[in-house]
Amino acid sequence: MPQSSHGQAAELHNLAAHAHTAAAAAHGKEDHLTAHELSKQALEHSQNAHRHSEQLLEKTEEPERR
Numbered sequence: 001m002p003q004s005s006h007g008q009a010a011e012l013h014n015l016a017a018h019a020h021t022a023a024a025a026a027h028g029k030e031d032h033l034t035a036h037e038l039s040k041q042a043l044e045h046s047q048n049a050h051r052h053s054e055q056l057l058e059k060t061e062e063p064e065r066r
Contacts, residue, residue, distance in 0.1 A: 005056050012049035016042050 003011070019042030027035035 005052075005059075009049060009052045009056060012045060012052055016045035016049055019045055 019038055023035045023038035023042055026032075026038055
């Protein structure tokens with residue numbers, strides 16, 4: 001079943017949060033290389049979530065502009 005756009009945005013935010021948590025855990029274990037890679041992944045997920053959320057906002061504001 002297709003996931004709603006809002007559900008997709010929420011999932012992207014959850015992926016980012018999970019990657020941040022994993023990076024923090026790796027850093028706490030002094031595994032700095034893994035922590036760095038996970039931090040980069042978290043940033044990518046956060047940016048994707050932000051872009052997707054902005055696209056949703058544009059779609060919801062579009063009818064108001066007409």
